[in-house]
């Protein structure tokens with residue numbers, strides 16, 4: 001397995017479904033930061049077969065909602081002084097405000113300015129979200 | 141469902157004792173915000189409020205208002221909330237009434253949002269059935285005409301599906317058949333599809349007619365050919381049950397011949413009256429007067 005330098009203080013996003021690592025890396029805008037980061041792709045995983053992994057040598061605010069939408073199965077580990085201090089399990093958010101946009105051209109959120117789109121989780125198994133306004137299914 | 145039943149009970153009380161409700165909303169103001177014209181629905185709401193002793197202000201098309209200056213729905217409803225006690229909104233975009241109610245400090249009633257919902261029409265239909273057939277349960281209902289795009293038909297099917305022992309007969313040309321996503325929610329044993337009204341009319345307790353619009357067809361001949369099958373005439377009623385009722389959300393064009401109007405089974409004008417009563421009940425309930 002590929003050896004990555006240990007992190008003293010930072011975040012490890014693990015168990016990312018292979019292929020989604022780059023999307024999350026971009027979503028967190030890690031390509032623009034000055035501190036060390038690593039995106040490791042296609043690592044062998046007993047659980048997933050292959051997985052992606054991101055290491056961030058800094059403690060930053062993560063929008064767990066966004067990460068949960070991209071891959072609800074990933075895990076987040078926070079490291080301080082070389083020790084794991086917190087493991088966060090991602091869950092699909094019940095409600096997503098902003099972020100997603102409604103695909104229904106007849107939906108009021110497509111024309112009205114300054115409206116936050118709002119989607120509610122109706123089925124966690126199928127990751128199905130529906131628009132609060134027009135009830136249209138969101139594609140993730 | 142429980143709320144719905146409360147509205148029906150209140151509507152019953154109003155119909156039985158209209159005199160007692162003449163002044164009940166005195167001093168209250170209803171605002172009608174019609175972002176697209178719908179004279180019929182607007183009149184029904186206005187009549188409902190006036191008959192409760194309240195008053196009405198509003199606009200009936202968007203270019204007569206600040207809307208044409210680009211004001212957001214959120215701002216409009218906040219402003220309206222400063223002087224009205226309750227608002228009714230009709231909008232061509234889906235979810236607009238929901239958006240308004242999220243920003244409002246007064247009750248907001250959806251009077252139709254695009255092809256999405258028109259809840260007071262559905263309440264009207266249910267109250268009509270409940271009043272004229274004594275119960276909403278145990279009915280065989282035939283829905284006839286444009287079942288593909290007909291919003292009122294879709295909402296009625298969804299609403300009736302919550303009642304007991306309802307059998308649906310969907311009568312339409314194949315081009316305008318009821319969408320699969322509506323059928324998915326129904327028990328497969330509870331419905332039949334047909335393109336022939338004559339063959340099924342004798343089974344029906346309720347015949348719900350809808351309009352077939354010309355623009356749904358590729359060509360004029362096809363439209364004229366099919367339209368004829370779905371026009372209700374006095375002759376077609378010959379085999380129907382004596383106590384069947386014929387409903388229509390109105391306005392009708394030519395899908396029901398005028399010679400049907402005198403038949404006691406034709407209840408579509410009564411239906412419009414039930415529409416006013418159900419709106420009176422809804423307004424009264426939302427204003428906390430019930």
Ligand SMILES: [Zn+2]
Pocket residue numbers: 102103104107108109131132133134135136235
């Ligand atoms: Zn929407």
